[in-house]
Amino acid sequence: QSALTQPASVSGSPGQSITISCTGTSRDVGGYNYVSWYQQHPGKAPKLMIYDVSNRPSGVSNRFSGSKSGDTASLTISGLQAEDEADYYCSSFTTSTTWVFGGGTKLTVL
Amino acid sequence: QLQLQESGPGLVKPSESLSLTCTVSGGSISTSAYYWAWIRQPPGKRPEWVGSIFYSGSTYYNPTLNSRVTMSIDTSKNQFSLKLNSVTAADTAMYYCAKTTGSNFYWGQGTLVTVSS
Numbered sequence: 001q002s003a004l005t006q007p008a009s010v011s012g013s014p015g016q017s018i019t020i021s022c023t024g025t026s027r028d029v030g031g032y033n034y035v036s037w038y039q040q041h042p043g044k045a046p047k048l049m050i051y052d053v054s055n056r057p058s059g060v061s062n063r064f065s066g067s068k069s070g071d072t073a074s075l076t077i078s079g080l081q082a083e084d085e086a087d088y089y090c091s092s093f094t095t096s097t098t099w100v101f102g103g104g105t106k107l108t109v110l
Numbered sequence: 111q112l113q114l115q116e117s118g119p120g121l122v123k124p125s126e127s128l129s130l131t132c133t134v135s136g137g138s139i140s141t142s143a144y145y146w147a148w149i150r151q152p153p154g155k156r157p158e159w160v161g162s163i164f165y166s167g168s169t170y171y172n173p174t175l176n177s178r179v180t181m182s183i184d185t186s187k188n189q190f191s192l193k194l195n196s197v198t199a200a201d202t203a204m205y206y207c208a209k210t211t212g213s214n215f216y217w218g219q220g221t222l223v224t225v226s227s
Contacts, residue, residue, distance in 0.1 A: 003156060036213040038157075039178040045206060046157060089156060093213060097161035097170050099147075 004029065004090055010107040017078040020105045028100055034093035037066055037075045040087035041086045041103060049077060049088075062108035075096030077107075085109040112137040114218035122225050128194040132182055132207030132218060133187075140165045140185045143174050146209045148181065148192045149217070150203040158203075162210065168194075197225045 005023040012018040022029065022037075029035055035053045038046035048057050052067035053073065063078045073092070077084055090102040118130035132146070139146065148160040161171040163181040171179050177196070183190040194201060204220040 033171075034213040036215060045217050045220050046151075048215060048217070052212045055214075080197070091157070091159075091213065091215070096173065098172060101157045101159065102155050109220075 002100070004100055006088075006102040006105045007101075008103070009108065010086060010108045011110055012080045013110045014080055014082065015028060016080050017076060018080060019077075020075045020088055020107070022073040022092075024073075024076070024092055024100070025071055025098065028071075028092040028094040029068065030095045031095060033068070034067060035066070036074040036091045037064075037073075038089045038091070039084075039086045040089065042099055046089060062076075071081050075103050082109050091108075112209060112216065114216070116205060116207050116211065116221040117125070118205075118219050118223070120222055120224060122197055122223060123227050124198055124213060124225055125196055128192070128201060128223055128225075129209075130205055130223070131189050131190045132191070134190050134209070135188070138185075139183065139188045139190065139192050143211060145207045146190045147210050147215065149206045149208055149215070150201075151220075152200070152203040155205075160192065160194075160205075169190065196202065199225050201225050 034051045035049040040046045053068045054066045090103045115133045122128045145162045147162040150158045163169045179196045180193045202225045206220040207218045209216045
């Protein structure tokens, strides 16, 4: 199974908004509303930020939002803060009844 | 609040089997509301879904690992387990167990498994 495609890195200044894309196919991202996003700080376990495309778990800041158009899902972080600097991974369910992850995006807060 | 705790050897020799257990506390594993999953993450790499199991014992595995992986569930102990055969250095990773509903994956803290002689 092929990994979902994410940009290797994105950056933004405090207070700005950034968007991370996650591109798959009709067999995964485009076919199901089962896309999630994870934040991972160095040495820590991934933390769920968005599930089922656009839902935020309890406790996650409303600065984080998710959306999907066709085969591409997106994570937007508004009002960028220093603590948002981390690696971000997307994940999607697939037609093979499996789950696939993206290659990861390193977010740098300038 | 539901918690998941991974346990098992931190060091496994090449060609041997890796066995891990996830103990679920704060809730019953015998529920139709969730699937239970294993996910691993090699150092510096992206996470990789290993497989999922339902309380009934139905399993789904990553096709790249399918021939080497077995998952099982013990509802009497509120645990589920992973066995990966014929391991190599490429199987060195943090292994996480998780509870899943849709794409809502709730992960444990993980356990590092190193494959080395």
